[in-house]
């Protein structure tokens with residue numbers, strides 16, 4: 001039985017002691033390697049003139065390899081825009097986004113689509129599975145579209161590790177929300193991407209199922225050396241990360257390493273009081 005499966009269904013509540021244990025486990029991660037994604041002085045404005053909105057205002061940040069970063073901040077602070085710029089889904093107005101050693105600024109959409117398909121994975125709040133395809137077909141679809149053959153052993157590994165062995169050949173409407181998100185995680189991991197971007201991945205799930213999904217993302221970092229960047233509103237979700245970045249008005253106004261629910265909640269209160 002894998003660690004992934006052991007946690008399945010436990011719905012365990014997070015504790016400070018659990019946080020301490022995880023700290024020891026994950027402390028070296030991220031220190032070993034350089035950044036997988038780097039944003040340098042990224043600005044993003046939408047619209048022009050009176051309707052201009054400044055969504056990002058000079059964000060510089062590194063997302064280290066094999067580390068889990070959570071991005072938090074009030075509604076409208078620029079979290080999704082930051083994720084979209086990092087993933088090449090939105091073009092910065094100014095600044096640089098570098099994936100590995102590739103500057104993705106100014107690339108054509110076709111090139112970017114290829115990079116997203118082959119070098120990035122995505123997990124969204126709404127799962128985004130194709131309803132006419134089985135779970136397994138959804139997982140391998142991006143590779144198929146890229147004209148690549150799925151690595152059968154790796155496919156088997158991630159299906160097992162996400163606890164989906166008995167359900168992967170069902171269609172999305174035959175799966176629970178948590179199972180659909182597990183399929184989405186398999187799909188995100190299938191191409192062995194350099195980075196997985198997750199936007200509120202537990203937003204549509206009950207808290208116990210959400211904990212299971214976060215546990216899977218955590219283990220993808222610890223056991224598969226995956227790099228994960230996640231937007232979330234929930235301190236309980238962000239506490240799974242190695243670092244939390246706090247955004248306000250499009251700028252990073254704070255960060256926490258080795259966060260716990262208590263330290264995140266405290267920092268959020270400080271930041272909202274400092275307005």
Ligand SMILES: Nc1ncnc2c1ncn2[C@@H]1O[C@H](COP(=O)(O)OP(=O)(O)OP(=O)(O)O)[C@@H](O)[C@H]1O
Pocket residue numbers: 046047053054055073074075076077078079080081082
């Ligand atoms: N396509 C767009 N056109 C115009 N303005 C936009 C667009 N996308 C985002 N914005 C604006 O940019 C700012 C940042 O939006 P963003 O969605 O990044 O914030 P967020 O922190 O993710 O918010 P939430 O937590 O509510 O999802 C907001 O003021 C938003 O209204």
